[in-house]
Amino acid sequence: MAKSVYRRKAIAAASAGFVVVSLGLSLTSAAGAASAGQETSATANTGQALELIRTKTSLLGKHYWYQQTYNGLPVIGGYLARHVDKAGKVTSIKDGRDAIPSNLSTTAKVPAATATKTANAAVAARAARSRGNGGKNATLVPTATNGTAQLAVVGGKDARLVWNVTSRSVEGVTRTLVDAKSGATVESKVITRNADGRGVVFDPNPVVSERNGKLQDADDASTDELFPAHKAVILRNLDGNGKLEGKYVRIVAAEGGVAQSANHRFLYERDDDRFEQVMAYYHVNQTQEYIHKLGFTEVNNASQDFEINTFTGDNSFYDPSTDTITMGSGGVDDAEDAEVIWHEYGHAIQDDIVPGYGESLQAGAMGEGFGDYWAVTMSVPVSRGFDLPCVMDWDATSYTTEEPHCLRRTDTGKTMDDLVGQVHADGEIWSHALWDIHGALGRDKANKVILQGTFFYAPDTSMADAARVTVQSARLLYGKAAAEKVTTAFKARKIL
Structure with missing residues (x-):
């Protein structure tokens, strides 16, 4: 069973665990939840929440990873990690959430198909420039193919609703963020982990x-x-x-x-x-x-x-x-x-x-x-x-x-x-x-x-x-x- 089928869990709790209120984090309640062996995700009136997406066990304890969400949509790059030792004590918390205005609309004006077309155009243009540089990647194809488009939120001072589009191209797989209101390209980023090379089926070669x-x-x-x-x-x-x-x-x-x-x-x-x-x-x-x-x-x-x-x-x-x-x-x-x-x-x-x-x-x-x-x-x-x-x-x-x-x-x-x-x-x-x-x-x-x-x-x-x-x-x-x-x-x- 491929691990890509990890199911995201959001366990709502009214009185314990991580509570998001104007992006404040209650470390006391977090520690309390850890001591009690609880993993929780709670929402506040702002529509913001944390969803437990992964729990990992290492040699020193457990590691809980949360995805920041806004009205059910993932916040790009928004996360919180809680690290707990074998005794259940919280050893560290890393808060990587972004501020989201409470009145941010989650209704898209730009259709998913339009966003995908825009994203692929940006990917194809960059791929063409890459081929023009010559070298190992000079003849790679294709330039871009249709990918999936999902709504998401970008936080921070330029918070906005975006279409998160993934496309395959000469560079591998690209994540393009398209503003769901204006249709403008916000970001286009290669997310594949590349290695240039070839080999044979030997041990090791x-x-x-x-x-x-x-x-x-x-x-x-x-x-x-x-x-x-x-x-x-x-x-x-x-x-x-x-x-x-x-x-x-x-x-x-x-x-x-x-x-x-x-x-x-x-x-x-x-x-x-x-x-x-x-x-x-x-x-x-x-x-x-x-x-x-x-x-x-x-x-x-x-x-x-x-x-x-x-x-x-x-x-x-x-x-x-x-x-x-x-x-x-x-x-x-x-x-x-x-x-x-x-x-x-x-x-x-x-x-x-x-x-x-x-x-x-x-x-x-x-x-x-x-x-x-x-x-x-x-x-x-x-x-x-x-x-x-x-x-x-x-x-x-x-x-x-x-x-x-x-x-x-x-x-x-x-x-x-x-x-x-x-x-x-x-x-x-x-x-x-x-x-x-x-x-x-x-x-x-x-x-x-x-x-x-x-x-x-x-x-x-x-x-x-x-x-x-x-x-x-x-x-x-x-x-x-x-x-x-x-x-x-x-x-x-x-x-x-």
């Missing part, structure tokens, strides 16, 4: 397993040079329905059709498109088994939807609006490189833990950095130490000329002085910090600390704030010495 940076894609052929990289594996946790569907992964769409086998024997070489489907299933299942080994039982603990080779561009992306990872087929097929799969799954992990994650530029950069780091740490057991900081080294053979072939690295030496306002480039600052923590604490301890810290992120967190909660998680899990090592890693990147 042919360049690493064969320790050979000269290997070439050869138009998806099973060449003599690539054949030794094929590895026989056991596919665990299958549902048993003859498809690549299981406890943690579900292939929902694929070029040429979804792989099926009555006896569950999915034996294909890399020149068969079904090979990439097996790669996605195997490597995500491996990831979840590892996360459970670390002690986490609610980190994307559901069947993750994948679409394989359904996007012809040289790109892959995670779509938080549908909770789907799409693997592209341009260049080296992306799902042929486990590090591309792991990177995209890293985005799904963060989105599962923190609803709406990635609202700020630095949060987006951290998402890319975490995805790169997660790809590298998952490679550790199978890479035999082969240039571990190099990310997506098989995928990168289709668009780089020098060895080693790397899309990005986790050891660039970048600091906050090197910020350029581009999420993939700035993400290398964060990934280097995480990689240093990995070296200081060891793989398992580092990943426990990093995942635990994520539970305390805000959707629009800064690197400094995220670093502080990661240090705190290290202290609570492993003591002062571990916290000092984590602090040192962040200071080296000038994050703290």
Whole structure:
């Protein structure tokens, strides 16, 4: 069952819990509700409310996430998070709500179809500009397709009713906010978590397993040079329905059709498109088994939807609006490189833990950095130490000329002085910090600390704030010495 079917719950309470009155929050009543084991959402005369949308359990306690609403409509970016320790004591509350005028109308004057057309026009225009820049994304299609339009509210000084439209394009999935009164475009923002690259269905990829940076894609052929990289594996946790569907992964769409086998024997070489489907299933299942080994039982603990080779561009992306990872087929097929799969799954992990994650530029950069780091740490057991900081080294053979072939690295030496306002480039600052923590604490301890810290992120967190909660998680899990090592890693990147 895909986690995208999470059902939002709003439990009204008259006398306890979070009460929204002119955006004031009763921390006393919140703490009281926590002590009593209650989770509540209450409305005031203003029409504003909090809806409990997710409850997560981590190593240190529980984490309750609330969506701010106004007259039943979601407030874009409006949230409240309450963190409770194992004893039921509230340890912190993060209030990310926006002010909404009590007289704001929720009646749309612009039809949904008109808003969708406006949104797609804005997306198509930006996609055209992107193609004009050349490079890897120069020939990607389509420019935009119709998406869903839902009413929502934007808060703050320019509070308004908007249509929230999602569209697919060359850039992945875009969220466009269209003023429901005037029809003007308020914002158009890419919400996919992108990774540029291709790969093979190996462990993790042919360049690493064969320790050979000269290997070439050869138009998806099973060449003599690539054949030794094929590895026989056991596919665990299958549902048993003859498809690549299981406890943690579900292939929902694929070029040429979804792989099926009555006896569950999915034996294909890399020149068969079904090979990439097996790669996605195997490597995500491996990831979840590892996360459970670390002690986490609610980190994307559901069947993750994948679409394989359904996007012809040289790109892959995670779509938080549908909770789907799409693997592209341009260049080296992306799902042929486990590090591309792991990177995209890293985005799904963060989105599962923190609803709406990635609202700020630095949060987006951290998402890319975490995805790169997660790809590298998952490679550790199978890479035999082969240039571990190099990310997506098989995928990168289709668009780089020098060895080693790397899309990005986790050891660039970048600091906050090197910020350029581009999420993939700035993400290398964060990934280097995480990689240093990995070296200081060891793989398992580092990943426990990093995942635990994520539970305390805000959707629009800064690197400094995220670093502080990661240090705190290290202290609570492993003591002062571990916290000092984590602090040192962040200071080296000038994050703290």
